[in-house]
Amino acid sequence: MKVYLDNSATSKMDEEVLKEMLPYFTEKYGNPSSLHSFGKEARDALNHSREKFAKFLNCRAEEIYFCSGGTESDNLAIKGIAYAMKKQNKNHIITSPIEHSAVLNTCRQLEQEGFKLTILNVDNEGFIDLKQLENSITEKTALVTIMFANSEIGTIQDIKKITNICHKKKTIFHTDAVQTFAKIPVDIKKLDIDSLSIASHKFHGPKGVGLLYVKKNIPIESIVQGGGHEKGLRSGTEDISGIVGMTKAADIALKNLGKNYNYMAKLRDRLINELSKIENSRLNGSKGEKRLPNNVNFSFSGVEGEALIMLLDMKGVAASAGSACSNILKGESHKASHVLEAIKCPENFINSPLRLTLSRFNTEEEIDYAVSAIKESVSNLRKISPFK
DSSP states (O other): OOEEOBTTTOOOOOHHHHHHHTHHHHTSOOOTTOSSHHHHHHHHHHHHHHHHHHHHHTSOGGGEEEESOHHHHHHHHHHHHHHHHHTTTOOEEEEOTTOOHHHHHHHHHHHHTTOEEEEOOBOTTSOBOHHHHHHHOOTTEEEEEOOSBOTTTOBBOOHHHHHHHHHHTTOEEEEEOTTTBTTBOOOHHHHTOSEEEEEGGGGTSOSSOEEEEEOTTOOOOOSBOSSOTGGGTBOSOOOHHHHHHHHHHHHHHHHTHHHHHHHHHHHHHHHHHHHTTSTTEEEOSOOGGGBOTTEEEEEETTOOHHHHHHHHHHTTEEOBSSOTTSGGGGTOTTSOOHHHHHTTOOTTTTTOEEEEEOOTTOOHHHHHHHHHHHHHHHHHHHHSOTTO
């Protein structure tokens, strides 16, 4: 049996999404900036998608900017707002230690450019210290950027409390919602978010496309120069097929949001309950409504994480040790997860993370097979482990 449990890395494209995209490769292939009928057809699709996402997020269409994905969206927001606010004599950025590398590395680059950087503390479940956040904001603070839900351990931050603190102190707030959108409700007006990033391939849409929301009148500068596409913020011909696909994927997911949430949460809790029975195991992150419905992250004492992942792959189970955009791409596969380090995961568990992330396409049969494979693999690895 083949079981895919790495949906936070990327997800299977919905067949309806592919069907929606195909005409924009072979029939409706015009450039949306062109004046002829082919261009108008593409432009109409672009405008329709912008209007749809405005409804999905509860914002204005002119506040939506399409781009290539979550990493570019985070960069556009963080650098763009930071550079704009620097002109107002604000050069201080606040973030958390458990952010995706697209946020952390961008903030660190800004620090190298002369910005001040504050990295907040988190507790052992990954929640930021709200009092520390409030005390850290000064008149020099340009931006606070905190992810909506963590990509490794699934912890969902209290975004409304965070925005209340930021706006009380007249500070702009950006959130990376790449793992959140289309899994739990995201209402921009209700949450009073200033800037937000999402990526299509996390909710059964195509890779290589995402968007950035920026509230009207929030200062932001373009970091991509060119022909002035996307109202001058993000130059480059828009990927109409990708944008259409992302819109369809969001439409499908949001129409069944409650149903999908309950289904994935049921599978998640089934996994957690069964894996908790393994001796010397540890659930990383929070439980229940404070955790993404599709996220499970366990560590097993006496087991090396990558060995477990490779053994599971041999049994047909696809899982991960954490973010797909982290250390392995830099040749640092041995390095402990920065997220587990931040939540002070005990030393005997920190090198054995197993992230299992679900989708609406997974079945109970697959979960039961995965549990059996994990139990067997952990047992076998412990027999030969040098960490006894």
